[in-house]
Amino acid sequence: MNNKPIIALLIKRTVSFFFAICILAFFLYGIGTDQGFMDATQSNLLRLSVIFGLFLGVGSLYGVILNCVLLVQGANTARETRHYVGDIGVYIVIGLLGFAMAAVAAFILVVVEGNG
Numbered sequence: 001m002n003n004k005p006i007i008a009l010l011i012k013r014t015v016s017f018f019f020a021i022c023i024l025a026f027f028l029y030g031i032g033t034d035q036g037f038m039d040a041t042q043s044n045l046l047r048l049s050v051i052f053g054l055f056l057g058v059g060s061l062y063g064v065i066l067n068c069v070l071l072v073q074g075a076n077t078a079r080e081t082r083h084y085v086g087d088i089g090v091y092i093v094i095g096l097l098g099f100a101m102a103a104v105a106a107f108i109l110v111v112v113e114g115n116g
Contacts, residue, residue, distance in 0.1 A: 008070065011063045012087075018056040019094055022101055025049040029105075046109040053102025060095025064088050 029045040031037075037045075071084040 004070070008063075008066055011059065011066060015056065015059045015063055015091065015094060018052050018059055018098070022049060022052040022056050022098060025052060026101060026105070043109065043113060046105045046112075049105035050102045050109065053098045053100075053105060056098030057095045057102065060091045060098060063091040064095065067091065 025045050025048045029042060029049065032042055032045065067084050067087045071081065071088070075081040075084055
């Protein structure tokens with residue numbers, strides 16, 4: 001079995017990090033809504049959610065492209081093919097989730113603060 005390149009491992013860990021940070025920011029926003037955080041704190045959490053959601057989506061997109069390239073270049077066995085296809089599916093789901101979280105956070109931010 002071929003070893004994965006270091007860039008594939010870095011992308012996987014980076015996407016995992018951004019996923020955790022994005023979930024944490026949304027969790028803190030939800031807790032802060034119930035606990036009465038200050039408005040500036042809530043706005044900053046929403047801005048962080050937008051930024052990290054976009055980073056998560058772009059990182060996942062790069063992971064999809066990288067795994068497609070690795071699939072075409074080096075999948076020698078059926079097991080490697082299933083592994084790459086599974087990674088592509090996970091990246092797609094996480095990327096869509098990241099873009100959705102960014103869109104929801106941006107929508108809430110615009111509703112609360114307005115366009116200006």
